[in-house]
Structures are given as C-alpha cells and as structure tokens.
Amino acid sequence: MxxxxxxxxxxxxxxxxxxxxxxxxxxxxxxxxxxxxxxxxxxxxxxxxxxxxxxxxxxxxxxxxxxxxxxxxxxxxxxxxxxxxxxxxxxxxxxxxxxxxxxxxxxxxxxxxxLGAALPMAGLSAIFLAVGAVLGRVGPNPIAGVRTPWSYKSRLAWDRSNRLAGRLLFLIGLAGLALSPIAPQPLGYQLIIAAVLVAAVLSVFESWRVWRTDPDRQPF
CATH class of the missing domain: 1.10.132 (Topoisomerase I; Chain A, domain 4)
Incomplete structure (x- = not known):
C-alpha cells in the first residue's frame, strides 16, 4: 500500500x-x-x-x-x-x-x-493557535476533537462543537501571541489557561445544545 x-x-x-x-x-x-x-x-x-x-x-x-x-x-x-x-x-x-x-x-x-514569562506564554499560544486552525475540520473519531456523548450521537453536534472549539482556540492563541510581550506575568499565563478551560466548557455545552435540537440525532 x-x-x-x-x-x-x-x-x-x-x-x-x-x-x-x-x-x-x-x-x-x-x-x-x-x-x-x-x-x-x-x-x-x-x-x-x-x-x-x-x-x-x-x-x-x-x-x-x-x-x-x-x-x-x-x-x-x-x-x-x-x-x-x-x-x-x-x-x-x-x-x-x-x-x-x-x-x-x-x-x-x-x-x-x-511558565509565567513572555516566551513560554508565546509558546503555549502558538500551540493553541495551530490546534485551533485544524480542529474544525476533524471528523468523528475516538481520539481527537470534542468527544462527548452528544457529539457521537449527532454529526451536526460534532461538526459545530469542534468548529466552535477550533475558532476559540485559534483566537486564544492569536491573542496570546500578540499579548505575550506585554502581559504582566504570571497573570498572562493564567489567563491563557483559564480561557482554554472556558473554551472547553463552551464546546461541550455546544455539543449538548446542538444534539438536543438536531432532528437527526441518535437517542441514548
């Protein structure tokens, strides 16, 4: 092959x-x-x-x-x-x-x-930016992406929750790169981590919200 x-x-x-x-x-x-x-x-x-x-x-x-x-x-x-x-x-x-x-x-x-310094913050931000740029294109699988019970039961929920997560991570990474030279530390590092956690919660909620309203969803 x-x-x-x-x-x-x-x-x-x-x-x-x-x-x-x-x-x-x-x-x-x-x-x-x-x-x-x-x-x-x-x-x-x-x-x-x-x-x-x-x-x-x-x-x-x-x-x-x-x-x-x-x-x-x-x-x-x-x-x-x-x-x-x-x-x-x-x-x-x-x-x-x-x-x-x-x-x-x-x-x-x-x-x-x-990690509360400009270079580590920029490095973390670059990781989130790169991941966010790809995440929205990922299809259903057991390893990568927003994998919730609801996203597995609705293709629409999978697509929308992963697109949301990708956009949020991309924006977080972009903002982190721009702010890393001037952000007070360790506050800048802590804000990046907090923003990623909020993005994760919002993406999980989105998977449930879309599944609940998807007429083609699979029941549990």
Whole structure:
C-alpha cells in the first residue's frame, strides 16, 4: 500500500520525537530538570535527563500509534469526505504531539522554572493557535476533537462543537501571541489557561445544545 503524505509525515514526526527523547536521555543536562508545573506556572517537580528523555520518547511511540491508526482508518474510509476528516484528525494529532515535545523539551533542557514569562506564554499560544486552525475540520473519531456523548450521537453536534472549539482556540492563541510581550506575568499565563478551560466548557455545552435540537440525532 502506498503511503500518503500524511502517513509519511507520521513516520517522520514519530521518529523526530523519539530521537529528541534519546538525545535528551543521553546528552541532556546532568542536573535535575523541571518536569511539571503547577497552576501558578511554577515548576513543582524535577527529574533527571533519563526520565525526561524516556517520557518524550514514549510520546513519539504514542504519536506513531495514534496517528498511524488514524491514517489506517482514513485509508479504509468509504468516501472522500470521511477520508479528509480523518486525515485532519491525523494532522491534529501530529501537530499536538510535536508541539508538546518541542515545548517540553525546550522548557526542560533550558531549566525554565516558571511558565509565567513572555516566551513560554508565546509558546503555549502558538500551540493553541495551530490546534485551533485544524480542529474544525476533524471528523468523528475516538481520539481527537470534542468527544462527548452528544457529539457521537449527532454529526451536526460534532461538526459545530469542534468548529466552535477550533475558532476559540485559534483566537486564544492569536491573542496570546500578540499579548505575550506585554502581559504582566504570571497573570498572562493564567489567563491563557483559564480561557482554554472556558473554551472547553463552551464546546461541550455546544455539543449538548446542538444534539438536543438536531432532528437527526441518535437517542441514548
């Protein structure tokens, strides 16, 4: 079977993430590095390079598994529209895991102890902007998107809730990038996280609202 461009990207991104983890594990800083940040944006847990590298390499394997499975589903889709929507989900997985790897790798290796600063805020905002740009094109699947009981019972609810989530994340990311050089910290970081949580709640509510009024919905 001939691999599509998205499938080849899946292989490449998965290998890049695994290689990044291996590089950190074998050649990263010898001192402990931050590996977790609290709600205030401050580092509250540290680990050695082996643990952090292994975690990132594991992300690479998970990327290959999830995005590869989505690519297989897309190749077996019964029509072109379904194929496109599953390819969008595959791209979303790749973007998310690659962005998380870059963000985690840079923050860990650089020894950043607070996400409440201009560069970390800009990095998070870029992730949300990229995810938002793709999310609205994702079709129903068990891995990526606004997956609620109502969106699975109504294609209209799935489409509208994912489009809403995509637009909100895109706008949050765009605003975060624009404001990151001037926003007071850690308030800027905290506002970005709060906005994403509000977007998630609104998207879940939208899936229920649209399902409730959709004449073609499936009952529970």
């Amino acid at each position: 001939t691999l599509s461009a998205t499938d080849r990207a899946t292989v490449a991104v998965s290998l890049i993430i695994v290689a990044t983890g291996a590089a950190i594990a074998f050649a990263g800083p010898l001192e402990l590095m931050p590996c977790h940040f609290g709600a205030d944006g401050q580092a509250d847990a540290w680990a050695g390079r082996e643990a952090i590298g292994a975690g990132i390499a594991g992300l690479g394997l998970l990327t290959g598994l999830l995005a590869g499975g989505m690519g297989l589903a897309a190749a077996r889709a019964p029509d072109a529209a379904r194929t496109r929507s599953l390819r969008a989900a595959q791209i979303l997985i790749l973007l998310t895991f690659l962005a998380l790897t870059l963000f985690a790798g840079v923050t860990s290796v650089s020894g950043v102890t607070s």
